[in-house]
Amino acid sequence: MTSAERREKLLALAQQCETTGRPDRNLDTEIYEALGFTVRRKPTLLAGPRTPPGGIYQQGALWKAIGKISAEIDVAVSVLRQKAPDWNWSLHSIVAEEQSFEALVAGSSGHGALASLALCAALLKAFAARGGKITES
Known part of the structure; x- marks a missing residue:
C-alpha cells in the first residue's frame, strides 16, 4: 500500500468514526489494521463461543x-498511548441538543457521538496528516 493510499484509508476511517452513531466491531478491526497492527479477522465459518469477537491482533x-x-474510551486511550506516546491529546464533551464529543490529537480534531469515536477519528487524522506513517508496535 502506498503512502497516499494509506493516508486515504486513514481519512476514510476517520470520517466513518465521525458519521456513525454507534460502535461497530468491523470498524474496530479496520482501525487496528489501519494503525499497523497485524490482525486476524474472526472467521465466519469457524466462529465459536470462544472465538474473540472481531478477531485478534499481534x-x-x-x-x-x-x-x-x-x-470504550479506555481502549482508545491505550492504543493512542501505544502508537503515539509523545503526542498531546484532549477530549471535550459538547452539550447541545444532542451530546457529542470533540477530540484533539497532535493538532488534528475529530468529532463523534461517543468519546471513543471522537478520539479514534482524531488519532486517524493525525496519522494521515503525517503521511500515514505508523510506528511499529
Missing part, C-alpha cells in the same frame, strides 16, 4: 483479542 509475540476501540 502484540509482540502474543495474540490478543481486538479491543472495542470504537466503544
